[in-house]
Amino acid sequence: MLTVVCEKPGTLRSETRSIPERGTGEVLLRVRRVGVCGTDMHIFTGNQPYLEYPRVMGHELSATVESADADSGLSAGDVVYVMPYLSCGKCIACRNGKTNCCVNIKVLGVHRDGAMTEYLSVPAQFVRKADGVTLDQAAMVEFLAIGAHAVRRADVSAGQRVLVVGAGPIGMAAMIFAGLRGATVTALDSRADRLSFCSGKIGVTASVTVGNEDVQALSELTGGEFFDVVFDATGNPDAMRRGFEFIAHGGKYVLISVVKDVISFSDPEFHKREATLLGSRNATLEDFDTVLDAMRAGKIPDAALNTHRLQLSSLPADFSKLLDPAAGVVKAIVEC
CATH class of the missing domain: 3.90.180.10 (Medium-chain alcohol dehydrogenases, catalytic domain)
Incomplete structure (x- = not known):
């Protein structure tokens, strides 16, 4: 063979x-x-x-x-x-x-x-x-299941504001399944072509390009409150540390990415938000079934x-x- x-x-x-x-x-x-x-x-x-x-x-x-x-x-x-x-x-x-x-x-x-x-x-x-x-x-089920698992870990619900940082395939999977739960989804990435894809093919509500004005843009999208759930799918330690800035008070931060590095954050900022930090690794059969059901229904x-x-x-x-x-x-x- x-x-x-x-x-x-x-x-x-x-x-x-x-x-x-x-x-x-x-x-x-x-x-x-x-x-x-x-x-x-x-x-x-x-x-x-x-x-x-x-x-x-x-x-x-x-x-x-x-x-x-x-x-x-x-x-x-x-x-x-x-x-x-x-x-x-x-x-x-x-x-x-x-x-x-x-x-x-x-x-x-x-x-x-x-x-x-x-x-x-x-x-x-x-x-x-x-x-x-x-x-x-x-x-394609496996990579989509990783996004589905992260969304399930965060218990995303209808009406929530979700930010996905990193518009690669895993980030796109998180966007898809957050959207299927009725969330308002924003994509943040440095690549304009990826953001255009997310808007045109995945149907995210908004997209923001990484740069000097990105915090202001994200603030304006949320009335200054930022996001109920933030997902990181960048695989970049600096981006993962920066993502703590985008969590709303009472919000959640889900690290889908894994890096061989130390991720640190400001404890006062974390505590005043009473934020929840979650790791999300791989997927389970429940998540694979979620993807297959969505595929059969024509939702992917x-x-x-x-x-x-x-x-x-x-x-x-x-x-x-x-x-x-x-x-x-x-x-x-x-x-x-």
Whole structure:
């Protein structure tokens, strides 16, 4: 089978590997689509701190079942998506239903080889049917679920004012699901093209460009009160620290981004707001189901989000092109 390996930062190579043997309790999958994530780009550029090379990237995938145990509920030919956060099921987080922050988590494409290959064998409990959606849609469920999880963590409600800082795919996912809950959503980013996309394709209420006048603009949008919920999806420590300024009194701040750094804030400012600070990591099956329901109802602009397509065979030559901001990539999908 064809497999694309990130040998070291900046280097992808194609190689031929044997089709994996399916173990008991596993499902052998024929990979069909793989979404390219910011994590994959960080691996390629050498900015992913929790990874060892070489690595087969890819954790956003759809597939068809090749073979599975008779009692798995899966049959050959089923269209499926994969929950890429392989949790242990035994630790304190898993026992409390928070498999997304499992103590022993292994993420496909990060901690173990992922989906940029033709066949993959994974434990059956992480393989779910994707009835009623296309292969393309099923490959987009995971990143959308991260946004859905963050919105659920914040318990966003109708009429609230929401600010999403960072208009990448994860930030867009948070915008979509905050909007579906009836919130008034504002996007803040440094890239005018991304903000234009959010306004035209996602339907955010307002967008503000990062700059000297952004605080004033955000204040004017909210009558000086700022935002009930602020989400950070930048992956930038300075932006994450700055986001505390935009929380309304009694508001919440949700950090979707994770950085290998210290995030600090003014305690008096935090306390006088009685603000709530939340971390949001990955997603759970509940969030995946939320995304699938919204997709089936036609509420996700997935066709617009999928701006680029590549072939697995051309990935070593073409992957670096996705890094160019001028290319306008939102979500690229690899066809296997």
